[in-house]
Amino acid sequence: MRALAVRAFVGGEPVPALSPLDRGLAYGDGLFETMRLHAGQPVWWEAHVARLAAGCRRLGLPMPDAGWLRGQLQALCAQAPQAGVARLTLTRGEGDRGYAPPEQPAPGMVLSLHPSPPAPPADGLNLRWCHTRLALQPALAGLKHLNRLEQVLARREWNDPDVHEGLMLDGDGLVVCATAANLFAYVDGEWLTPPVDRCGVAGVCRGWLLAAGLAREARLRPETVEAAAALFLCNAVRGILPVRRLESRDWSAHPAVWAVRERLGREVPAFLERGPV
Amino acid sequence: MRALAVRAFVGGEPVPALSPLDRGLAYGDGLFETMRLHAGQPVWWEAHVARLAAGCRRLGLPMPDAGWLRGQLQALCAQAPQAGVARLTLTRGEGDRGYAPPEQPAPGMVLSLHPSPPAPPADGLNLRWCHTRLALQPALAGLKHLNRLEQVLARREWNDPDVHEGLMLDGDGLVVCATAANLFAYVDGEWLTPPVDRCGVAGVCRGWLLAAGLAREARLRPETVEAAAALFLCNAVRGILPVRRLESRDWSAHPAVWAVRERLGREVPAFLERGPV
Structure with a gap:
């Protein structure tokens, strides 16, 4: 992973690297956040911290102090002011061999800074349907945990650079x-977006759109998505990305997409600078 | 994790530690094997290598040369002759940020040696039912991959040391x-054991039992398990472990368990030394 700066911690103390026996590596026993940086500051910081804390509660991980986290991130950002993306990985640290978590974990943490992703294509994203499905797992749904092999398998399904993203169905065939x-x-x-109570990640930009009253949750069938008047993807790093094509279906620019992008740019200035796609 | 010896590699070369940006940590993008050591040698080596190779094919990871792997394991075992368990972790190594795998991965690997687990209770294991279920994911079923949060959550459900293991159901309620x-x-x-085509791990001891014609695969309901004449658990480290209790149901020693344990000890001498439970 091209990183502009990296720092690792165990139990809050800086270390050269996590242990090769860290449970984050052994079992994916941990969480992560991927944040947009704007003028050296993380965008939607409170939302990222809130999701991390919710994940810690679900997994039974100790949540680091948010002020301390922010301070470490700021210090790292000072080393790489050109960075556009920060990743925070939090693990349960080392334990005895076996799944039973240690009673007094010394959590592992990695902070890393990365360049901004390339600008999206001016006329919108080209999508495909993935064959790999997301398993129904309510115990982990919504969390941004470290068990991401489903996404890796799905992303391996294509390497055509003209296909920008793939849509995934769940085990029941819903989008x-x-x-x-x-x-x-x-x-x-x-605007409708699938609930994330059985699988999927409760994205921070998604959460902003729902909280702003711009969209609501609804279970969506593939044919409903294909027949929609407009589509967009969103995440916390890239904001709102209009969709131009899904397999053989094409969409032209739709005013409803402009409306939400304009609102996002107005309320979260970090997303103003790209200008309309 | 208490380890008697640890060694890490990237692209086949020894390194002090894996990168904090290794995809094994970032996404659980990798596989592992846990092996019993007997007289300084890994037991069921060919079966472990075969499962690892099958996992590499499914995930699109390059499989390390088995002879090289064996040599590295032997060298490490020479440093800790008292070790009873070896773990091999293989990852896709570093890549760019995002799920797309690198085109030319330099795989990460960790070898670690550990003490033997405590001897099982002489009168058999005491089990519980776990609430956490295994999601149905045929794309990953059978593999010993690094996405193990379901097992971590299930193992977190109890900390009574008198409960030795928990049984897990799948999303459809089958054992x-x-x-x-x-x-x-x-x-x-x-002897019946659930298939692992939709979730679960194709255990090496399980594979030995099936290949020896001592058992066959069958989908099992919880009530069938509770009504069974005898139960055992097995894995590659501990062999065959008779079950004495599951929740409120008790079993006394059954000759069918003795028969398979005796056969295992006869054909795989590493499992002789413990003697009958």
């Missing part, structure tokens, strides 16, 4: 999301 | 396995 973004479909004059 | 072992139930005069 959930893209491999690294949430999906919104404009149906009968409103 | 699959224990958190770290396969399950066999003696029903109508034959």
Whole structure:
């Protein structure tokens, strides 16, 4: 992973690297957050911290102090002011061999800074349907945990650079999301996005759109998505990304997409600078 | 994790530690094997290598040369002759940020040696039912991959040291396995074990039992397990472990368990030394 700066911690103390026996590596026993950086600051910081804390509660991990986290991130950002993306990985640290978590974990943490992703294509994203499905697992649904092999397998299904993302169905054949973004479909004059109570990630940009009253949750069938008046993907790093094509279906620019992008840019200035796609 | 010896590699070269940006940590993008050591040699080596190679094919990982692997393991075992367990972790190594795998991965690998687990209780294991279920994911079923949060959550459900293992159901309510072992139930005069085509791990001891013609695969309901004439768990480290209790149901020693343990000890001498439970 091209990183502009990296720092690792165990139990809050800086270390050269995590242990090769860290449970994050051994079992994917941990969580992560991927944040947009704007003017050296993480965008939607409170939302990222809230999701991390919720994940810690679900997994029984100790949540680091948010002020301390922010301080470490700021210090790292000072080393790489050109960075556009920060990743925070939190693990349960080392334990005895076996699945039983240690009673007094010394959590592992990695902070890394990365360049901004390439700008999206000016006329919107080209999507495909993935064959790999997301298993129904309510105990982990919504969390941004480290068990991401389903997404890796789905992303391995294509290497055509003209295909920008893949949409994934769940085990019941309902639409959930893209491999690294949430999906919104404009149906009968409103924006709909699949719930993430059985699988999928509760994305931070998705959460902003729902909290702003710009969309609501609804279970979506593939044919409803294909028949939608407009689609967009979103995530916390890239904001709202209009969709131009899904397999053989094409969409032209839709005012409902402009409306949500304009609102996002107005309320979260970090997303103003790209300008309309 | 208490380890007697550890060695890490990237692209086949020894390194002090894996990168904090290794995809094994970032996404659980990798596989592992846990092996019993006997007289300084890994037991069922060919079966472990075969499962690892099958996992590499499914995930699109390059499989390391088995002879090289064996040599590295031998060298490490020479440093800790008292070790009873070896773990091999293989990852896709570093890549760019995002799920797309690197085109030319330099795989990460960790070898670690550990003490033997404590001897099982002389009168058999005491089991519980876990609430956490295994999601149905045929794309990953059978593999010993690094996405193990379901097992971690299940193992977190109890900390009573008198409960030795928990049995897990799949999303459809069928019995699959224990958190770290396969399950066999003696029903109508034959040993049955759940298939691992939708979830669960194709355990190496389980594979030996099936290949020896001592058992066959069958989908099992919880009530069938509870009504079975005998149960055992098994894995590659601990061999065959008779079950004495599951929740409120008790079993006394059964000759069918003795028969398979005796056969295992005869054909795989590493399992002789413990003597009958």
